[in-house]
Amino acid sequence: MPLKRKILELKKRKEEILQGGGEQAIAKQQAMGKLTARERVIALLDEDSFNEYDLFVEHEARDFGMEAKVLHGDGVVIGTGTIYGAPVAIFAQDFTVAGGSLGLMHARKITKIMDYALRMRIPLIGINDSGGARIQEGVNSLAGYGEIFFRNTLASGVIPQISVILGPCAGGAVYSPALTDFVFTVDNISKMFITGPEVIKTVLGEEISMEELGGARVHAEITGNAHFYAESEMECFEQIKKLITYIPWNNTKKARKFEPKDPKPEYNIEEIVPGDPKQPYDVRDVIKAIADDSDFFEIHEYWAANIVVGFGRINGDTVGFVANQPLVLAGVLDVDSSDKAARFIRYCNAFSIPLVTLVDLPGYLPGVDQEHAGVIRHGAKLLYAFSEASVPKTTVIIRKAYGGGYIAMNSRHLRADFVFAWPGAEIAVMGPEGAANIIFRKEIMEAEDPDKMRRLKVKEYKQKFANPYVAAARGYIDTVIEPYETRKLLIHALEVSVNKVSDRPWKKHGIPPF
Amino acid sequence: MTKKVKGETGKTNVKEKVNIADNPMFRHMIIEGTKYRTLTTRKNELRTKWVAPQLKELKSFIPGTIIKVSVKPGDRVEPGDLLLVFEAMKMMNQVLSPFPGIIKKVFVKEGDKVPKGSVLIDYE
Numbered sequence: 001m002p003l004k005r006k007i008l009e010l011k012k013r014k015e016e017i018l019q020g021g022g023e024q025a026i027a028k029q030q031a032m033g034k035l036t037a038r039e040r041v042i043a044l045l046d047e048d049s050f051n052e053y054d055l056f057v058e059h060e061a062r063d064f065g066m067e068a069k070v071l072h073g074d075g076v077v078i079g080t081g082t083i084y085g086a087p088v089a090i091f092a093q094d095f096t097v098a099g100g101s102l103g104l105m106h107a108r109k110i111t112k113i114m115d116y117a118l119r120m121r122i123p124l125i126g127i128n129d130s131g132g133a134r135i136q137e138g139v140n141s142l143a144g145y146g147e148i149f150f151r152n153t154l155a156s157g158v159i160p161q162i163s164v165i166l167g168p169c170a171g172g173a174v175y176s177p178a179l180t181d182f183v184f185t186v187d188n189i190s191k192m193f194i195t196g197p198e199v200i201k202t203v204l205g206e207e208i209s210m211e212e213l214g215g216a217r218v219h220a221e222i223t224g225n226a227h228f229y230a231e232s233e234m235e236c237f238e239q240i241k242k243l244i245t246y247i248p249w250n251n252t253k254k255a256r257k258f259e260p261k262d263p264k265p266e267y268n269i270e271e272i273v274p275g276d277p278k279q280p281y282d283v284r285d286v287i288k289a290i291a292d293d294s295d296f297f298e299i300h301e302y303w304a305a306n307i308v309v310g311f312g313r314i315n316g317d318t319v320g321f322v323a324n325q326p327l328v329l330a331g332v333l334d335v336d337s338s339d340k341a342a343r344f345i346r347y348c349n350a351f352s353i354p355l356v357t358l359v360d361l362p363g364y365l366p367g368v369d370q371e372h373a374g375v376i377r378h379g380a381k382l383l384y385a386f387s388e389a390s391v392p393k394t395t396v397i398i399r400k401a402y403g404g405g406y407i408a409m410n411s412r413h414l415r416a417d418f419v420f421a422w423p424g425a426e427i428a429v430m431g432p433e434g435a436a437n438i439i440f441r442k443e444i445m446e447a448e449d450p451d452k453m454r455r456l457k458v459k460e461y462k463q464k465f466a467n468p469y470v471a472a473a474r475g476y477i478d479t480v481i482e483p484y485e486t487r488k489l490l491i492h493a494l495e496v497s498v499n500k501v502s503d504r505p506w507k508k509h510g511i512p513p514f
Numbered sequence: 515m516t517k518k519v520k521g522e523t524g525k526t527n528v529k530e531k532v533n534i535a536d537n538p539m540f541r542h543m544i545i546e547g548t549k550y551r552t553l554t555t556r557k558n559e560l561r562t563k564w565v566a567p568q569l570k571e572l573k574s575f576i577p578g579t580i581i582k583v584s585v586k587p588g589d590r591v592e593p594g595d596l597l598l599v600f601e602a603m604k605m606m607n608q609v610l611s612p613f614p615g616i617i618k619k620v621f622v623k624e625g626d627k628v629p630k631g632s633v634l635i636d637y638e
Contacts, residue, residue: 203577203602203603204576204577204630205577205630206630221556221557222557222560277548278551279551280534280550280551280552280553282534304555306555326552327534327552327553328552328553328554328555329543329552329553329554329555329558330543330550330552331552332543332545336557362546362548363545363546364545366545367561369564372564403546430546431545431546431547431548432548433546433548434546437547
């Protein structure tokens with residue numbers, strides 16, 4: 001056979017496989033408002049950069065009539081490509097082929113590209129759209145999931161791992177995304193749960209829709225399983241591309257350096273924060289007044305909104321911002337916000353991204369639900385993460401820093417490299433009202449007019465202790481600065497921290513409270 | 515100052531000028547004696563308020579079917595005595611008395627399907 005004919009045969013074979021599950025299945029996918037697996041990969045990656053592998057893989061199942069079934073690519077697309085020139089490895093489950101169900105060869109394709117990503121030390125992106133285990137393949141399917149989970153864990157903290165939920169992702173399958181660094185979801189398309197609505201109805205008699213149980217909004221706002229929420233697949237891909245610009249390829253590299261840019265003039269740092277510590281403001285405006293080009297890429301925007309975390313750049317270099325948000329729940333620390341910030345801090349530390357912490361918090365959220373939900377255990381994660389982090393750590397105390405919250409928010413005592421305070425900072429063991437009530441309890445109780453005496457004593461306490469100078473006198477903060485100096489000092493802090501050495505005792509690993 | 519405004523979904527959908535202090539959604543929150551003006555979250559609103567458990571009420575913590583009732587009002591029971599056989603999650607659960615006492619009232623009979631959290635037996 002001449003080579004020309006062989007080439008023709010190759011083309012024919014490829015053409016057939018690239019049809020995925022066929023016209024009908026593709027029409028069904030489109031009717032759900034979803035792109036097909038290959039359309040997604042092409043939309044996400046740089047133009048013409050995608051190279052697909054294992055196109056010709058076939059399953060080996062021999063039971064339940066499977067031997068007669070042809071499943072193109074075994075329901076998953078794998079390959080490599082680039083995003084803004086950065087190399088990535090990618091897999092995308094193809095729902096049009098047997099519902100994207102995971103059989104032995106399907107799993108082998110995924111683990112192959114995972115091994116490749118880890119060996120080449122490049123980011124891994126997984127697009128999940130699957131009905132779950134391929135029941136006909138029995139325990140082989142379970143083995144496949146296990147192999148994926150193991151590699152997720154192995155690669156954790158070595159290469160960035162990104163999961164994109166663009167369809168159902170139920171049962172055991174949810175644990176691969178849960179083990180990865182960032183989970184992206186799309187409204188009305190993403191669905192994640194361990195047991196679905198049907199099982200819940202039969203067993204517990206509780207009726208709930210898939211969307212209400214485990215839709216994108218639920219995971220973005222209530223559970224925190226999703227880091228990002230988008231209204232369309234295209235918006236989601238834009239978010240992923242943007243994320244890739246902030247993070248390094250692996251844990252030995254630094255994130256890409258960009259041209260430094262000043263913040264936009266509409267964010268006037270002197271005007272954002274009200275003087276009265278009881279009045280709210282949006283701390284993201286302070287971040288935008290500090291970051292290059294006022295650009296802030298927020299993570300977990302809708303979950304635990306009382307703390308804000310995300311990436312920005314200072315003088316062209318990526319930094320991770322952690323900031324209390326006085327706008328929501330007065331900026332308190334609680335179970336979810338500690339969990340959210342701790343995880344983000346550990347991400348930044350693993351990938352050599354310096355941390356900038358902005359502090360303005362009244363303390364911890366009071367409540368039986370908080371105590372019973374384990375605010376002690378979860379709150380400890382934040383202390384652990386900040387203490388453990390050896391990347392350059394700078395703290396700016398904007399306003400309140402009371403009690404345990406002061407310690408937890410990357411204080412000097414947890415080894416912040418630099419601690420700056422604005423002149424309105426109040427660093428104290430607790431808020432003036434609470435402190436005065438305890439210290440002057442006797443005077444207040446015995447006074448003719450207790451309310452007047454309380455007000456007097458609160459004022460007295462405020463004057464003496466609600467300022468940055470008591471902490472500055474002990475060296476707990478390095479200097480008191482004017483708000484407009486913040487960016488300049490942060491640039492300086494990052495410059496002098498480039499060769500930071502952090503001596504820690506040898507350990508196999510720590511035992512964080514998770 | 516521009517601020518992102520959240521729609522009902524919690525998804526940012528409009529960008530407009532807002533004076534933060536004018537937001538009608540602000541509540542007061544008291545932390546250590548100080549009152550703060552702030553917004554709340556859906557999760558915080560949805561939290562269940564804690565109620566002290568009624569120690570004399572025996573409740574179902576899962577929905578299921580009553581297969582057998584072994585006690586009647588007036589019976590004296592010791593810890594470990596069988597009160598009910600309760601089928602849930604495909605298991606025949608033997609519900610045993612956790613403490614000694616006298617049965618005041620039995621709210622269920624054999625064959626009843628009970629939802630989660632309903633009172634099954636009352637002690638004196």
